[in-house]
Amino acid sequence: MLQNKTRRLRIHKTRYDDECTVCLCKIYDVSRSGYYTWRDRKISARAKANQSLAKKIKHIHVKSFGIYGSPRITKKLHQQGIHVSENRVAPIMQAECIVGRIHTRKQRAPSIVEVIKRSKNKRLTTPKPTRTNQVWVGDVTYLWHQKRWWYLSVVMDLYSRKIIGWSLESYRKKELTISALRKALQNRKPKADMLFHSDRGVEYAAGAYRDLLAQHNIQPSMNRPGHCTDNAHMESFFHSLKGEWINGNKYATVDILRNSIMDYIVNFYNRTRLHSSLNYCSPNEFERRQLH
Numbered sequence: 001m002l003q004n005k006t007r008r009l010r011i012h013k014t015r016y017d018d019e020c021t022v023c024l025c026k027i028y029d030v031s032r033s034g035y036y037t038w039r040d041r042k043i044s045a046r047a048k049a050n051q052s053l054a055k056k057i058k059h060i061h062v063k064s065f066g067i068y069g070s071p072r073i074t075k076k077l078h079q080q081g082i083h084v085s086e087n088r089v090a091p092i093m094q095a096e097c098i099v100g101r102i103h104t105r106k107q108r109a110p111s112i113v114e115v116i117k118r119s120k121n122k123r124l125t126t127p128k129p130t131r132t133n134q135v136w137v138g139d140v141t142y143l144w145h146q147k148r149w150w151y152l153s154v155v156m157d158l159y160s161r162k163i164i165g166w167s168l169e170s171y172r173k174k175e176l177t178i179s180a181l182r183k184a185l186q187n188r189k190p191k192a193d194m195l196f197h198s199d200r201g202v203e204y205a206a207g208a209y210r211d212l213l214a215q216h217n218i219q220p221s222m223n224r225p226g227h228c229t230d231n232a233h234m235e236s237f238f239h240s241l242k243g244e245w246i247n248g249n250k251y252a253t254v255d256i257l258r259n260s261i262m263d264y265i266v267n268f269y270n271r272t273r274l275h276s277s278l279n280y281c282s283p284n285e286f287e288r289r290q291l292h
Helices: 001-025 032-041 043-064 070-079 084-097 174-187 206-217 229-245 255-270 283-291
Strands: 135-145 148-158 163-170 195-199 218-222
Touching: 043 070, 043 084, 070 084, 135 174, 135 229, 148 174, 148 195, 148 218, 148 229, 148 255, 163 174, 163 255, 163 283, 174 206, 195 229, 206 218, 229 255
Parallel strands: 135 195, 195 218
Antiparallel strands: 135 148, 148 163
């Protein structure tokens, strides 16, 4: 009895499926024979390879905290010995709805202008660094948190793009940039006559800050007036930090925000993030190669 009911149910379902197929084929102007040929066709070797590749792409995308787009994912695949083109990776990402973090540019708040003697831009006449601790760059950016601005000061080694010191505070004073510089000096032991380049903010022109540079025989350098691109590497870092990590996220406390920034800098940006200007190496890897 049960077998007869099951058989009738299968027959009914088959007839229903056939009627639906006929209806859909008419709507989309497709022949039934063409539809059944397509349905019963075995998956191609290329399609199987794309399915396997999609799994690897998803893994890389997750490991990058959802930041990497097709260019960096392609480079990461190359590092794993999988030689595919970006033209193949991009359609797979689109089909799997895998999207990297999109950067959005925001106008930076105007800097404070006052009559203080500032340094010239010595970077314009300084050769490109060939090792660490030849040129450091620094800057300050704004982060909106809990209905107020917080200020992030960062120091970068220009050779490897590695972040070697940073400080986050609720004020923009000389103490902020001095704290970031002291952390960088603790992490590194630069030789005399190293160059430190920054923008023309008052916190970098303060006497206490210049005294700290002088104590370590570091030469100060500043942007030319109206030339923010003179410090483009720091602008690029802040652009990446906000676009890849900060924007779209909410932090319950400033300590959580501070820990999140540290996680980005230490565990992702310095350790694993691929930099196109470093031949798609991370800053740590780029410095290790220098030692060999």
